Amino acid sequence: MKINLFGKTLEELKIIVQENGLPKFTANQIASWLYQKNITRIEQMTNLSKKN
Secondary structure (H helix, E strand, O other): OOOOOOOOOHHHHHHHHHHOOOOOHHHHHHHHHHHOOOOOOHHHOOOOOOOO
């Protein structure tokens, strides 16, 4: 299931990444891409680790 991350608070992003088995700091990376760099496609977020 795809989740729209844009509009989520940092705390909401932390919950989402933890529920998906990713480190909590990933939420900060996603927030930076969304709200500072205006990147909205996860494929363009080049510093995110891929979940195996």
